[in-house]
Amino acid sequence: MIGFHTADAIRDAERATGHLLTDGVLMARAAHAVAHVVAAELAVRGGVYGATVVLVVGAGDNGGDALYAARHLRRRGVRVRAVLTAPDRVHAAALADFRAAGGTLVDTVDGADLVVDAIVGLGGRGPLREPAASIMAALGDTPVVAVDLPSGIDPDTGIVHDPSVHADATVTFSLRRLAHLLAASSCGAITVADIGIPVPTPAVESPTDAEVAARWPLPGPRDDKYTQGVVGVIAGSTAYPGAAILATTAAIAATSGMTRYVGPAAPQVVAHRPETVAVTDLAAAGRVQAWVIGPGYGTGRDSADLLRQVLADDVAVLIDADALTVLAANDDLRADLRARERPTLLTPHAGEFARLATAAGSAAAGLLETDRLAAVRVLAADLNATVLLKGRTTLVVDADGTAWGTDAESSWAATAGSGDVLSGIAGALLAADIEPRVAGTMAARLHARAAATASGGAPIGASDLAAAVAPALRALLHLRQ
Ligand SMILES: NC(=O)C1=CN([C@@H]2O[C@H](COP(=O)(O)OP(=O)(O)OC[C@H]3O[C@@H](n4cnc5c(N)ncnc54)[C@H](OP(=O)(O)O)[C@@H]3O)[C@@H](O)[C@H]2O)[C@@H](O)CC1
Numbered sequence: 001m002i003g004f005h006t007a008d009a010i011r012d013a014e015r016a017t018g019h020l021l022t023d024g025v026l027m028a029r030a031a032h033a034v035a036h037v038v039a040a041e042l043a044v045r046g047g048v049y050g051a052t053v054v055l056v057v058g059a060g061d062n063g064g065d066a067l068y069a070a071r072h073l074r075r076r077g078v079r080v081r082a083v084l085t086a087p088d089r090v091h092a093a094a095l096a097d098f099r100a101a102g103g104t105l106v107d108t109v110d111g112a113d114l115v116v117d118a119i120v121g122l123g124g125r126g127p128l129r130e131p132a133a134s135i136m137a138a139l140g141d142t143p144v145v146a147v148d149l150p151s152g153i154d155p156d157t158g159i160v161h162d163p164s165v166h167a168d169a170t171v172t173f174s175l176r177r178l179a180h181l182l183a184a185s186s187c188g189a190i191t192v193a194d195i196g197i198p199v200p201t202p203a204v205e206s207p208t209d210a211e212v213a214a215r216w217p218l219p220g221p222r223d224d225k226y227t228q229g230v231v232g233v234i235a236g237s238t239a240y241p242g243a244a245i246l247a248t249t250a251a252i253a254a255t256s257g258m259t260r261y262v263g264p265a266a267p268q269v270v271a272h273r274p275e276t277v278a279v280t281d282l283a284a285a286g287r288v289q290a291w292v293i294g295p296g297y298g299t300g301r302d303s304a305d306l307l308r309q310v311l312a313d314d315v316a317v318l319i320d321a322d323a324l325t326v327l328a329a330n331d332d333l334r335a336d337l338r339a340r341e342r343p344t345l346l347t348p349h350a351g352e353f354a355r356l357a358t359a360a361g362s363a364a365a366g367l368l369e370t371d372r373l374a375a376v377r378v379l380a381a382d383l384n385a386t387v388l389l390k391g392r393t394t395l396v397v398d399a400d401g402t403a404w405g406t407d408a409e410s411s412w413a414a415t416a417g418s419g420d421v422l423s424g425i426a427g428a429l430l431a432a433d434i435e436p437r438v439a440g441t442m443a444a445r446l447h448a449r450a451a452a453t454a455s456g457g458a459p460i461g462a463s464d465l466a467a468a469v470a471p472a473l474r475a476l477l478h479l480r481q
């Protein structure tokens with residue numbers, strides 16, 4: 001698992017190293033890592049020797065890391081210059097070392113082959129201030145290596161303030177910061193350099209692709225269509241059968257168990273996927289181990305009745321799309337949800353999340369813009385369910401606050417119907433008896449890989465995404481040992 005940590009936990013862990021921190025050993029190691037990553041970036045962008053690097057240096061130790069890195073870079077034939085954004089508060093010993101190593105002070109980033117953002121790191125708050133903001137605005141398309149974090153991004157919430165730095169690469173030290181997950185798209189390629197800080201309990205964890213592959217449920221020698229878990233999809237309408245087709249197609253591709261469908265789009269679903277056991281009435285559906293309810297199924301009274309029956313069933317339930325709207329509109333259904341003892345996974349996008357949180361009178365509504373992770377924690381606790389908040393970074397949090405997340409690494413999945421595919425995959429995993437936080441994160445991971453597989457660099461629709469679930473899973477399973 002990849003762990004992501006709060007700034008406070010990182011500071012505590014740094015303090016626990018004792019003299020390594022106070023004697024500057026950690027900073028010396030950090031500086032070495034900065035030089036290494038800068039040289040690697042230069043190497044792939046035209047060469048190290050003779051290149052010009054400009055360090056943009058702030059008031060704290062983040063600037064110190066970069067100034068000490070100058071000595072290593074000079075040794076490799078790099079011209080190193082620095083712009084000081086807070087000259088009266090700069091790390092004095094690091095500046096003296098920079099000068100002694102032959103670094104020169106300048107006023108702008110003009111002429112740089114690469115810029116090092118060492119304005120702020122863990123101590124950063126709010127957007128870039130002047131003069132750092134104007135200095136960085138003049139960058140053009142010069143590549144940027146961020147020390148620790150791109151400046152202007154909040155270390156704990158990942159809020160990308162305006163203005164802030166967008167990095168091509170980020171080098172951090174021993175422990176990943178929460179912002180590296182929550183604002184992954186601003187960080188570029190992240191290098192974690194081990195500088196000898198002990199690892200505390202992370203705030204959020206992210207499974208690697210190999211770990212997702214290792215957990216993926218595959219049929220064993222004694223399995224049949226029932227033993228692997230049957231998922232039931234309640235989705236779509238006669239007018240809008242698309243959501244039903246997308247969710248069932250994805251569920252069928254995700255695991256080998258049986259997929260049932262309940263709803264008015266039964267004929268269309270069977271026409272697309274003949275292996276679906278499709279009926280129009282819930283009473284005729286037969287047993288399932290997990291329900292997926294909501295994509296495109298409408299928000300009328302029938303929808304509320306269906307959700308009530310499903311919540312009363314003694315199996316795992318995934319609530320998505322229209323069912324989230326219905327849940328927001330009905331206090332009694334939220335009471336049923338809170339009282340449930342079986343696994344329940346809610347999969348809202350930001351708009352559905354805000355509606356649901358507001359209706360539930362949850363403080364999560366006010367946190368969504370400022371602290372996504374805190375918002376999901378609060379709503380999960382308030383509703384006594386696992387909540388998956390969709391986005392470029394998907395967060396999946398249990399009612400007790402245990403949090404997993406995953407960065408999609410691209411935004412190709414931001415297309416209509418994409419959520420229906422996600423709920424089909426996650427529902428199939430729930431039916432295979434995987435707990436909601438794990439199922440939701442595994443599904444988000446496969447969904448992201450399917451989007452990348454389908455896209456190959458060009459826009460896609462949700463049908464392309466659904467069709468790519470099987471090939472993406474096949475490629476993922478190659479990582480299984
Ligand atoms: N501790 C360790 O073991 C190790 C630490 N290491 C390194 O130290 C870094 C943390 O250093 P740090 O604590 O000195 O804070 P840092 O991020 O440099 O910034 C604080 C200064 O920035 C200012 N400032 C704040 N927001 C701002 C903004 N938006 N725009 C402009 N300025 C802003 C703020 O000003 P103030 O708010 O106080 O007025 C304050 O003066 C860490 O990220 C890592 O790189 C490594 O060496 C490994 C070992």
Ligand SMILES: [K+]
Nearest residue numbers: 117120147149
């Ligand atoms: K920085």
